[in-house]
Amino acid sequence: MSNVFPIGSFASLKTPFYHYDLPLLSQTLSAIHTAIAPHHNFQVHYAIKANANPVILQTIARSGLGADCVSGGEIEAALYAGFPAEKIVFAGVGKADWEIELALRAGIACFNVESLPELEVINACALAMGRVANVAFRVNPNVDAHTHAKITTGLNENKFGIAMEDLLPAIRRAAEMQGVRYVGMHFHIGSQILELDVFDRLSERINQLQDELEAAGIHTSSINVGGGLGIDYAEPDAHPIPAFADYFGRFAHHLRLRAGQQLHFELGRSVVAQCGTLISRALYVKHGHTKDFLIIDAGFTELIRPAMYGSSHAIQNLTAAVGSAEAVYDVVGPICESSDVFGKDVTLAEAHRGDLIALRSAGAYGEVMASTYNCRRLPQSHFTFADK
Ligand code: LLP
16 A cells, blocks of 8 residues: 555656645545544544645545634635534634634534633523524643654643633533533544553543542533644655544553443544645755765755644655665755754665655655745645545
């Protein structure tokens, strides 16, 4: 199932661009559906923030997943792509009034509420519109996700969610309001999580909370455990599809769901990362005094993850023939910032001006985080539609 690129068809395309392997996306979606099939009360919402390319969204919507949105723009994109409103959840620490109104008008499934002031505003908007909003409280479970500090969200010092000890008062406050209905708890502890026992800890924390809520006579109809499942950036061809069955199995095993309770997931990266590749061209090979630089025409304007999180993406020279000589390069982009580096001391097939250079596993948080810094143009996207 390795990703073989149709490089013949790339020859005439302007680089840099994103290439999406839609058959791999479909196989990934099938793997998700197969993995959740034994768990009738599990539902997956795709986290739109990972990739909002319309073709990607339509493919995911058609497969039957719901959508997890964090802005009014994402709700619009989800509706436009065909996600039904009743499968859309809306999270985010700073929902503006117009975004709340848009969500209420559309009739989304649930607001993931992150503070009491936000609850008051949702209630006021819903009353003014004659609606009742389903709300889940995002709870900060203080579980360490053992991932990059900038993508850890479940610790106490984060801006997200409300502390566990504040949950009960928040639910009681919601019960006094006419414009909101408490339906559940929402969690998200971080992203690119590879140590799956972190999810066991989260499940145990949720079990404790559920016991406390039940003791207080509170009924919870849905639990949302967010996203976070990581992918293999080092060897995308060895692991093109994440181990979804292991991931869902963790929750099935450790989380004590009550009768009739739904368990929601918000997967982003694990759905789309491996189907996307940033394709660029080698501009220059610069022989420095201590190292060689491979300067490519993509920069952090197209893929900001290495500069922002120090993350690495596998880099390949697609033009070089199999078995050709290798060389070691610092692979860098054209942006006028020293952080515009994709990899240091990277071994790849010897590169020449014009070679196609691939940055793999870029389908999540790639195109969607592109910018026009340095007055650059946003990257185009191209697709492989049929099976190779
Ligand atoms: N749900 C919530 C509430 C989230 O905040 C996120 C991601 C997700 C779901 C989806 O998480 P995933 O399954 O993709 O891990 N730009 C960073 C990642 C930021 C993640 C933000 N929240 C990166 O490139 O690594």
